[in-house]
Amino acid sequence: MTAKKGDWVRIHSVLMEAGDRAPGIPEDTSKVPYELWDKGFLISNKAEIGDAVEIETITGRNIKGKLLETNPSYDHDFGEFIPEILIIDKKLKVIMGELAK
Amino acid sequence: MNNDYLKLMERKNEIMKKSVGIDYSQFESGSIAFDYEGMMEKVGYSLEEIREIQNETGVGNTPMYKLPNLTNLARSLTTEGKGARIFLKDEASNPSGSFKARRAATAVYHAKKLGFKGVIAATSGNYGAAVASQAAMRGLNCIIVQECYDSKGKGQPEIIEKARKCEAFGAEVVQLSVGPELFYTFLKLLEETSYFNTSLYTPFGIAGVETLGYELSQQMTDITGRNPDTVIVTNAGGGNLTGTARGLIKAGANNTKIIAASVNLKGLHMASNHDFNKKSFTTGHTGFGIPFTTVPDRSDVPRSAARPLRYMDRYVTVNQGEVFYMTEALAQLEGLERGPAGNISLAAAFVIAQSMDANHTIVVQETEYTGAGKHIQPQLSFARNNGIEIRLGDPIEEIPGKSIILPSHPSLIKVQDLDLSGLRESLIKHSLEEMSSQDKKNLSETDIQFLSDETKSSIETVKQYIRNTEQ
Numbered sequence: 001m002t003a004k005k006g007d008w009v010r011i012h013s014v015l016m017e018a019g020d021r022a023p024g025i026p027e028d029t030s031k032v033p034y035e036l037w038d039k040g041f042l043i044s045n046k047a048e049i050g051d052a053v054e055i056e057t058i059t060g061r062n063i064k065g066k067l068l069e070t071n072p073s074y075d076h077d078f079g080e081f082i083p084e085i086l087i088i089d090k091k092l093k094v095i096m097g098e099l100a101k
Numbered sequence: 102m103n104n105d106y107l108k109l110m111e112r113k114n115e116i117m118k119k120s121v122g123i124d125y126s127q128f129e130s131g132s133i134a135f136d137y138e139g140m141m142e143k144v145g146y147s148l149e150e151i152r153e154i155q156n157e158t159g160v161g162n163t164p165m166y167k168l169p170n171l172t173n174l175a176r177s178l179t180t181e182g183k184g185a186r187i188f189l190k191d192e193a194s195n196p197s198g199s200f201k202a203r204r205a206a207t208a209v210y211h212a213k214k215l216g217f218k219g220v221i222a223a224t225s226g227n228y229g230a231a232v233a234s235q236a237a238m239r240g241l242n243c244i245i246v247q248e249c250y251d252s253k254g255k256g257q258p259e260i261i262e263k264a265r266k267c268e269a270f271g272a273e274v275v276q277l278s279v280g281p282e283l284f285y286t287f288l289k290l291l292e293e294t295s296y297f298n299t300s301l302y303t304p305f306g307i308a309g310v311e312t313l314g315y316e317l318s319q320q321m322t323d324i325t326g327r328n329p330d331t332v333i334v335t336n337a338g339g340g341n342l343t344g345t346a347r348g349l350i351k352a353g354a355n356n357t358k359i360i361a362a363s364v365n366l367k368g369l370h371m372a373s374n375h376d377f378n379k380k381s382f383t384t385g386h387t388g389f390g391i392p393f394t395t396v397p398d399r400s401d402v403p404r405s406a407a408r409p410l411r412y413m414d415r416y417v418t419v420n421q422g423e424v425f426y427m428t429e430a431l432a433q434l435e436g437l438e439r440g441p442a443g444n445i446s447l448a449a450a451f452v453i454a455q456s457m458d459a460n461h462t463i464v465v466q467e468t469e470y471t472g473a474g475k476h477i478q479p480q481l482s483f484a485r486n487n488g489i490e491i492r493l494g495d496p497i498e499e500i501p502g503k504s505i506i507l508p509s510h511p512s513l514i515k516v517q518d519l520d521l522s523g524l525r526e527s528l529i530k531h532s533l534e535e536m537s538s539q540d541k542k543n544l545s546e547t548d549i550q551f552l553s554d555e556t557k558s559s560i561e562t563v564k565q566y567i568r569n570t571e572q
Contacts, residue, residue: 015277015282015286016106016282021280021282022106022280022281022282022285024281025280025281025282025372026370026372026373026374028373028374028375029279029280029372029373029374031374032252032278032374033252033278034277034278034280034282035250035252035277035278036275036276036277036278036286037249037250037275037276037277038273038274038275038276039268039273039274040273057273058268058271058272058273059219059242059243059244059272059273059294060242061273061293061294074261074265074473076258076261076262076265076473076474076479077473077474077479078473078476078478078479078482079258079478079479079480079481079482079483080482080485080486081478081482082477082478082481082482082485082491084481084491084492084493084507085429085477085478085481085507087493088426088429088430088433088493088507089429089433091509091510092174092429092430092433092434092511093433095174095177095511096170096173096174096434099173099174099177
């Protein structure tokens with residue numbers, strides 16, 4: 001997918017490589033890179049996903065990174081249904097019903 | 102300018118001073134004591150001023166709900182004559198959906214007054230939304246720095262929702278992978294933009310919460326004719342507890358007992374990439390609560406205005422499954438659908454009410470908004486997909502990071518008491534860390550008095566704690 005100048009995009013960059021992390025952090029964390037994600041308007045004229053690009057963020061900062069996606073959307077939701085919750089609900093109703101007697 | 106990690110960290114104090122506009126050195130004694138009340142008075146605002154500031158942006162004056170059905174349920178689990186009436190202050194009705202709007206209101210007002218063009222906050226939680234909302238109202242730019250993803254790019258649904266909300270208020274959200282280097286990025290942004298640091302721990306922020314305690318006292322006096330017997334506060338960084346307690350004292354509620362509650366995340370390391378998505382609570386947990394209680398100045402300002410041990414009468418923990426259960430019970434029995442993290446103190450109140458007299462009152466002093474990502478369903482679903490066992494049973498068997506046990510009966514909900522004397526002694530031990538035995542013996546009266554205030558302990562007890570550090 002090609003992104004053009006002015007498009008709203010999301011970028012990613014590695015701020016610290018694995019093994020080059022801050023001192024004193026847990027071992028498992030030190031073995032992975034320190035990464036950043038941000039969004040902004042594409043400054044570069046034309047770019048493909050994965051290209052190194054520059055963006056202007058909503059507060060007007062210019063930052064660089066690798067192009068991840070254009071028109072990034074939110075995909076968090078209410079997850080998969082947890083049926084155990086219905087058991088809680090049912091039991092509470094039974095207890096409250098008995099208390100009302 | 103070299104932005105190399107260590108060099109930037111060396112400039113920490115200089116960057117902080119410029120970005121919060123407070124010269125903390127004026128309150129230092131040169132020894133361990135510092136003038137806490139002086140700091141709160143001199144750089145903060147009076148309660149009246151804060152009420153006006155918050156009124157300008159619709160913050161505060163949140164409703165107080167009676168919870169008759171949960172009170173009845175609690176009474177059915179205890180002996181005759183026991184079971185305090187449970188009340189809930191609905192902080193979710195603040196503009197950004199949590200009590201954090203109070204903290205942000207004063208900080209953002211102050212930033213604007215000092216002429217800053219924008220504000221920055223490092224937070225994955227409700228505070229980001231609060232700062233973004235207040236910045237929108239006052240016409241300032243806003244950047245929120247979040248710890249959001251693990252190394253697989255997987256993010257906590259609750260944090261992703263918070264990013265959406267911040268963006269909805271016009272903020273830039275800088276998302277980071279797990280690690281304490283967040284502070285480095287935060288400092289770098291402060292230096293780059295010259296924006297105001299709306300730290301959670303400045304006197305403005307903490308004084309902003311005092312109105313919560315003050316209103317709470319007034320509302321309870323209106324409803325019941327007197328101050329509440331107990332107020333229970335979800336504890337993480339300590340600001341919620343500190344501000345609420347100070348507000349209660351300012352309202353004259355000197356006999357109200359203050360109980361802290363955190364969700365038990367024992368065994369999970371907060372800076373671990375592996376553990377990051379094994380927890381179902383991103384705040385209100387022991388991973389923040391215990392270290393910030395015993396070492397309050399570990400925050401992002403030289404002297405934290407949040408000093409919870411000064412006000413805490415008891416500190417309890419509850420398990421994740423118990424909080425999810427109470428979140429569901431609040432919706433099912435009281436018709437209030439609120440976010441899980443805000444219900445940590447509700448779960449604890451439900452248990453503590455059972456050991457209190459029936460003519461007493463207990464107030465849960467906050468709620469938070471709920472929605473996609475930030476709700477019992479997606480948070481449990483996320484946990485299950487991360488290999489966490491979820492089942493009904495006895496929550497005492499819950500192992501943080503491995504299981505979430507939803508109580509199979511409300512009588513199985515319990516609190517665990519943390520050793521408050523141990524926490525007080527630990528604070529004193531940390532305060533005296535770099536002192537020789539001789540220096541400890543020669544502590545001034547001011548220093549001893551300071552430690553007594555810091556730990557809500559008598560001078561004699563403080564002296565005993567100091568002797569204990571020598572053993």
